[in-house]
Amino acid sequence: MARPREFEIEVATQKAMNVFWEYGYGGASLPALLTGMGIARGSFYKAFEGKKPLFMSVLNLYDKEAIAPAVTLLSGPDSLDGWDRIKLLFNLVSGAAAKGDRRGCLVCTAAAGPAAYDADIARAVAQALDKMRKGFETALGASAAHSSMNEKNQRAFADMLTAQYVGLRILARSQAPLATLERSVSAIDNLSDMVT
Amino acid sequence: MARPREFEIEVATQKAMNVFWEYGYGGASLPALLTGMGIARGSFYKAFEGKKPLFMSVLNLYDKEAIAPAVTLLSGPDSLDGWDRIKLLFNLVSGAAAKGDRRGCLVCTAAAGPAAYDADIARAVAQALDKMRKGFETALGASAAHSSMNEKNQRAFADMLTAQYVGLRILARSQAPLATLERSVSAIDNLSDMVT
DNA sequence: ACAGTTAGGAACCGATTGGTACAAATCACA
DNA sequence: TGTGATTTGTACCAATCGGTTCCTAACTGT
Numbered sequence: 081m082a083r084p085r086e087f088e089i090e091v092a093t094q095k096a097m098n099v100f101w102e103y104g105y106g107g108a109s110l111p112a113l114l115t116g117m118g119i120a121r122g123s124f125y126k127a128f129e130g131k132k133p134l135f136m137s138v139l140n141l142y143d144k145e146a147i148a149p150a151v152t153l154l155s156g157p158d159s160l161d162g163w164d165r166i167k168l169l170f171n172l173v174s175g176a177a178a179k180g181d182r183r184g185c186l187v188c189t190a191a192a193g194p195a196a197y198d199a200d201i202a203r204a205v206a207q208a209l210d211k212m213r214k215g216f217e218t219a220l221g222a223s224a225a226h227s228s229m230n231e232k233n234q235r236a237f238a239d240m241l242t243a244q245y246v247g248l249r250i251l252a253r254s255q256a257p258l259a260t261l262e263r264s265v266s267a268i269d270n271l272s273d274m275v276t
Numbered sequence: 277m278a279r280p281r282e283f284e285i286e287v288a289t290q291k292a293m294n295v296f297w298e299y300g301y302g303g304a305s306l307p308a309l310l311t312g313m314g315i316a317r318g319s320f321y322k323a324f325e326g327k328k329p330l331f332m333s334v335l336n337l338y339d340k341e342a343i344a345p346a347v348t349l350l351s352g353p354d355s356l357d358g359w360d361r362i363k364l365l366f367n368l369v370s371g372a373a374a375k376g377d378r379r380g381c382l383v384c385t386a387a388a389g390p391a392a393y394d395a396d397i398a399r400a401v402a403q404a405l406d407k408m409r410k411g412f413e414t415a416l417g418a419s420a421a422h423s424s425m426n427e428k429n430q431r432a433f434a435d436m437l438t439a440q441y442v443g444l445r446i447l448a449r450s451q452a453p454l455a456t457l458e459r460s461v462s463a464i465d466n467l468s469d470m471v472t
Numbered sequence: 473a474c475a476g477t478t479a480g481g482a483a484c485c486g487a488t489t490g491g492t493a494c495a496a497a498t499c500a501c502a
Numbered sequence: 503t504g505t506g507a508t509t510t511g512t513a514c515c516a517a518t519c520g521g522t523t524c525c526t527a528a529c530t531g532t
Contacts, residue, residue, distance in 0.1 A: 081527085081530045081531060082528085082529065082530065083527075083530085084528085084529060084530090086528095091513075109518080109520085110519075110520055110521085111518090111519095121521085121522095122522095122523095122524095125521070125522080128520045130521075131521090142526065154528045156513070
């Protein structure tokens, strides 16, 4: 009953995610977003409500496409020991940097940026990171070496690993030497023999 | 033989540091900087060369006023065990957040922001963080529980602690719940009993 | 074929960005 | 008391920011 949209919202949001991921929220200008999304200004404001609402959608999408898989990895499979899952996750992080991916983590970059002055973004960031934290907690519970820790210490350890994850991803984005990232991860690997 | 400057470069740089610290590099607008520094545009461009050169000076000042003291804490005194110094540092970090200081660390915020696309800033950030890393390494060498670690593992552990520091300071800036920061630090405290 | 409805895209908006130009004010020295 | 040197502050600059307006193009149901 009217002219159909020439693009798909989800595809455009996905492309917007890539732009935000590379440039950050503040660094992604509207023209850059439009180019990356392959649409014009008019279509943009028709389909979305503006830059920030789009970013909130992007955060939601990133949660589905990046956070959730990480949490899934940490939560299973049962055939893999919990601590091995954690080691695997951190090795994937340094591995991504080794392959040249220096974008870091969209949520972590947002944490260091707009979350400081925007309550909505801060809330979304906190929720995403809390999922990571729960993932670490689940993995620790499924670790032969750590499942006997008392609940309080397990929770604290999960928080620490979350902070470690954030730090690593920020360092990756800051162009830190690859060796630095890999040594940090190797130290995590070694912790497996020590922290029980 | 000419009109004297009505302000002191160092004091103005100090004030600029506070503005950058609170708003970040990109978030600190020139008017905001001028207001914070208490000078006018003309004086600014006479005394400094622009926003980015000023920021480089600010990074240098931050290195002196915040990084160096932290490294000093990690490097001594000998009366305090190395690991206790590390614990103290992390407790100071969560303690600052508890007192309402949510600015995080200027260098860490820069790592997540302009360091991604500005090589000069990335270099300065990497240098500052490497000082922290060396501080951690020194402290580990002065720790009864860790001084016997082999050099490679000690280095990796120091890198890991640096990433932990960055993560914590970013989380503090992101308005993360204080309890999260404090649990992370308590986990570091507990590591002392475990990682040897 | 036509009416109704929506998407597309360019022109435009005021506000703000970092940076420059220049005249007036203020000093030191003769 | 000039005179030369330098700072100061204002006016101004082009460029860019995110966002709005509005006309045209394109499609669907009748």
